[in-house]
Amino acid sequence: MTMAPDVNRKLSRAELDVQRAELRARLLDAQFALREARVPLIIIVSGVDGAGKGELVHRLNEWLDPRGVDTHAFMAKSPEELERPRYWRYWRALPAKGRVAILFGSWYTGPILQRVYGETGKKRFRRTLERIASHERMLCDDGFVILKFWLHLSRKAQRKRLRDMEDNPLSHWRVLPQDWEHHSLYDDFIKTSKLALTTTDPQDAPWRVIPATSRAKCESNVLLQLVERMEEAVKIRKYVTAPRITEGKRVKIPSSLAQVNLDSTIEDGDYRKAVTTQQARLNRLVWAAHQKKISSVLVLEGWDAAGKGSAIRRVTAAIDPRLYRTVPIAAPKNEELEHHYLWRFWRELPRAGMMTIFDRSWYGRVLVERVEGFASTEEWQRAYDEINDFEAQLLGHDMLIGKFWLHISKEEQLARFKKREEIAYKRHKITEEDWRNRKRWNAYEKSVDEMVFRTSTADAPWNLIAGNNKKFARVQILKTLCSIFEKAL
Amino acid sequence: MTMAPDVNRKLSRAELDVQRAELRARLLDAQFALREARVPLIIIVSGVDGAGKGELVHRLNEWLDPRGVDTHAFMAKSPEELERPRYWRYWRALPAKGRVAILFGSWYTGPILQRVYGETGKKRFRRTLERIASHERMLCDDGFVILKFWLHLSRKAQRKRLRDMEDNPLSHWRVLPQDWEHHSLYDDFIKTSKLALTTTDPQDAPWRVIPATSRAKCESNVLLQLVERMEEAVKIRKYVTAPRITEGKRVKIPSSLAQVNLDSTIEDGDYRKAVTTQQARLNRLVWAAHQKKISSVLVLEGWDAAGKGSAIRRVTAAIDPRLYRTVPIAAPKNEELEHHYLWRFWRELPRAGMMTIFDRSWYGRVLVERVEGFASTEEWQRAYDEINDFEAQLLGHDMLIGKFWLHISKEEQLARFKKREEIAYKRHKITEEDWRNRKRWNAYEKSVDEMVFRTSTADAPWNLIAGNNKKFARVQILKTLCSIFEKAL
Incomplete structure (x- = not known):
């Protein structure tokens, strides 16, 4: 002073x-x-x-x-x-x-x-x-x-x-x-x-x-x-300080992705029944949360072609369109570049009783920005604390947070890339960038493991979803989401 | 259909x-x-x-x-x-x-x-x-x-x-x-x-x-x-339609600026008394409007160096800082360029009981954008209707609108430009652009006259303020503003 x-x-x-x-x-x-x-x-x-x-x-x-x-x-x-x-x-x-x-x-x-x-x-x-x-x-x-x-x-x-x-x-x-x-x-x-x-x-x-x-x-x-x-x-012009996590390099980070059983699957008949049952359940729960003015935030992350989009559609199909908003996150631009990286996510926080679904999210800081070098080492290392702090504020406001990583194998991704290139209206989903990202699979894997390790908190844990079978993944996401709501209501 | x-x-x-x-x-x-x-x-x-x-x-x-x-x-x-x-x-x-x-x-x-x-x-x-x-x-x-x-x-x-x-x-x-x-x-x-x-x-x-x-x-x-x-x-890609005002060229537009008596002046002693009296009056009125949840929008336009900034400060000095927001308007950028020209003004509309002061405004469309050719003829010609329609919606929501044009003579402007260049902390206020604008005085004058003619409506008339004497202008603005509030309360 x-x-x-x-x-x-x-x-x-x-x-x-x-x-x-x-x-x-x-x-x-x-x-x-x-x-x-x-x-x-x-x-x-x-x-x-x-x-x-x-x-x-x-x-x-x-x-x-x-x-x-x-x-x-x-x-x-x-x-x-x-x-x-x-x-x-x-x-x-x-x-x-x-x-x-x-x-x-x-x-x-x-x-x-x-x-x-x-x-x-x-x-x-x-x-x-x-x-x-x-x-x-x-x-x-x-x-x-x-x-x-x-x-x-x-x-x-x-x-x-x-x-x-x-x-x-x-x-x-x-x-x-x-x-x-x-x-x-x-x-x-x-x-x-x-x-x-x-x-x-x-x-x-x-x-x-x-x-x-x-x-x-x-x-x-x-x-x-x-x-x-x-x-x-x-x-x-001091832009960066020492990273907060000094023990970063010493701690052995467990591989959570390796634990996911990618062989999980579901029968077609069971799938149809399960989806409609879970959707009806989710619909009731989201209305109930709305009435109690409980807000929720959904985070969907995952490999390219892991099926995030179609999983989100299975979720939103169950919810009154007036109660949710989907926010697709790409590289920041214009006004967003002029602000702190968390700024654009604060802006999108839902009103009381509403839901925001983030298709990719603030975790980009410790995934793509880390791997591609858009964030400096100091920046992505201190981001874990910043993100935990951000989510703690949402939880402190009684918001629900559901975080999902949609996991697929490297082989499955290749198969999907090729299939997408064959269908005219899916071709736009495959870009040079996707092929480039694929080459850095191992670097991404390491980042995902560290992200899960450092940002899985008691009230906002990561849910790793086996995605090689799309249908299995969709049902898993619906079920997990429902139980997050049920626990809170 | x-x-x-x-x-x-x-x-x-x-x-x-x-x-x-x-x-x-x-x-x-x-x-x-x-x-x-x-x-x-x-x-x-x-x-x-x-x-x-x-x-x-x-x-x-x-x-x-x-x-x-x-x-x-x-x-x-x-x-x-x-x-x-x-x-x-x-x-x-x-x-x-x-x-x-x-x-x-x-x-x-x-x-x-x-x-x-x-x-x-x-x-x-x-x-x-x-x-x-x-x-x-x-x-x-x-x-x-x-x-x-x-x-x-x-x-x-x-x-x-x-x-x-x-x-x-x-x-x-x-x-x-x-x-x-x-x-x-x-x-x-x-x-x-x-x-x-x-x-x-x-x-x-x-x-x-x-x-x-x-x-x-x-x-x-x-x-x-x-x-x-x-x-x-x-x-x-049809971007423009026929202009709405087809009679535009035929109507004789009266020169309102010529009517302003630029010799108006006020004694220093009277000025000090008048400013504090009017400020106290304005303060009471703005609080009263706040209590009745009446919002207001102030538009300050005028020649470069006409004294808009210092006039605004005389207004804001009288108002609780929690009740107003000043929005300086420059050329649109980033997100603003991606939208309709009125979009950024809609965004800034005040909440119930609050005031927004626009330091320059949507009238740029029919002033600088017209004169400099940033808007096509069709665009600025139909803007009069669009602006009247916009303001009618504000009035329909029981908002108050005060529109001021701060007028000075061409000679007075020259004197002020020169004086500004002499004072270190005012030098930044004079740019190449100001000198350039000055060369187009006549074109601007014509635009102002047409703007006043076409957008002075019963509930949102233009107030032309004689600004060669800054003190006289400030008192005029305060008084006019007070009477706008008084009429509504």
Whole structure:
């Protein structure tokens, strides 16, 4: 935590003006340099009521080039926000590469107030702070620059500030009843905030506590610190940190794929009966989940030509089309490339009582991106933790997660590729890329094994499906899915 | 309206299979060709309950390459949808260029059911149908291909279909109580649907009524018509139609800009008092609007260096940051280029009780895009109607619209350009482009006059603000804005 020095002590008004003009010019240069370097910047404005947070936000908007800035103020959660995990709205507010997001109110505001008002206990508050720290760490790891300003006023100064504002008929409206209520809880508020600030104060994104008694000094202070950090960020452009899993190479990873019995099969007659029975069962369960507002996320991964598409159709045929959405995932493009790799998946999270089916998913990070080298070693290695953390947030919001790997043998894949090339309307499904991927079978196999090993958690385990017999696979997927729903209902 | 011929009458089962396989291959080719040609395709699936709409949607998903298809099913409106004008959710579902959207339920479903249940009168139903027609016309004008399928069953066939489904324990769940209720209203439903179909049946997007008694024939029928229309669309690629305003060249357009008294000014002392008074007034009004859930949209347009940015800051300084969002509009990019030009503005419409401030706006279509030739003559000429229609929908949703043109003289602009080049932190605001635009002053002037003439409507008139004196302009904007709110509250 940096306590700002009391700058500008002996400068005259005129000198101050010159200094500020220079700083503003530097600030704009730094903003343009960050845009050029595609570094996303987050500025968090927090602090004591009456300290002038709103004015500071206005000022930041004036100083920066507004074409590169989005300001997000967070109020009580909207219905659409309530239907998603807590961080959904913060993911929506994350700046794209090279852009600036000013957060007025942030992931700190709610937890601190809830603790002050005794709505959360000590333990839960600690856990919330850990979640914040891990969220910020993930962003810093991805190259985000985060500046956190805390505007401070003493109890006495706060009372004076609120009174002055109330006495002036033109700013009277700025003081809300809740401001006085918070004032009466000043000591609790400071104690809780101190705990929050000290536990979320890493080197990458330290808190900057700014004395706010003098508005002008407060602004100069923020301006100076902002400029310096931005200039530093352009110079360093530290995109990657050490990988989280240092034991990665030492642990012996078991081969889960080898355990799958690819000879599993089902008779045609049994198949027809089983599919309709399971579909009817699934239909009832999905409606029941809808009524209870339980959301679900399905992840379908598997080898090329393993039958993901036709398996998904057997699932969706059983579900009212208004209750689910299928999201096919290909290489990221346009807006997606401008954001953190998890961003596009957060966007697609289902509303309360709905289902999203991902045809391929965030696991691309540790599969194709790893094998093809689109992600650096550090990036895919830390992705296991990031993914587990992401899924933990969904589970914490009482979402159901079903993860399926559709497994086939290398020989079966070859046979299917050849067959596809013979049927006119399936020919488009076989591309050069599929043949190329096939050559890296062993590398993919290793990645799948490590993925299963590192991301099979108690509430979101991987289901490995024997897919050499398509019909067997479809019935397995339907059955497994039904039991996931049944367990939760 | 096309009544499908009773195809495949005399083909054997085997012949049919061959024919279907051929059609599927052709369909995929057509889809890829449309993607190549960047033509967006909308497939609407409507019709009688029990006719197999859901199955058809599943089938379409199977036939088409799913990586280019989004299926949208519309249920009761979500809270976020309720807070926006009616078509907001359909804009969100519009396909990007080269993509396919399958709409299961569409802008037809609600209006037809409401009419059948007597919730809307004849007149309002007519108006709704006109709105639908104008929405589809706008899309066709922009190069969209729309296919509208209506699956038909006779009353008797419907009863049989529903009974058969109920009797089969495996499809029993597909029949909902509302299906029987609709069945009892069959005649009303058909009568109302007929009216809807005949009044929204233009050459560009005709209805295709498909007999659905035999599922196989129905599917072949749809497949055939789909393929043929898609192939035709690739050939024609008709992007523009005749402009709507044919009298465009004949009408004498009055010069509104010439009427603005650019000598208007305000004393410094009066200015300070006026700004704070108006800001306090605006603050109260915006809070009051928030409480009444009245949303508002502000449009700021004007010459380069007219002072839009600083005027916006005077407005936002008065408003709680949680109640507004500023959206700066530049040339469209990425995802925006893939859509209709109005798409990105629909996305930004405020929630209930909130305000969106557009720093430049959809009027770019008839200003910069017209002058620089980014839009064809047909495109900008029909844009007046499209924009009026868009704003009418906002007004119909009880939103407030404030449109401001900030006017300055050519000399004043020159003086400001020069001054900006002298101040380090303002230098970035002057670019080559500004100097280039300045050379086309007369062309822009003509465009502004025509814009004011054609899009000043009773509830959303243009406010021309004298901007040579910045302070006068700011006070004017604040006052006008306040009176817009006051009138509505």
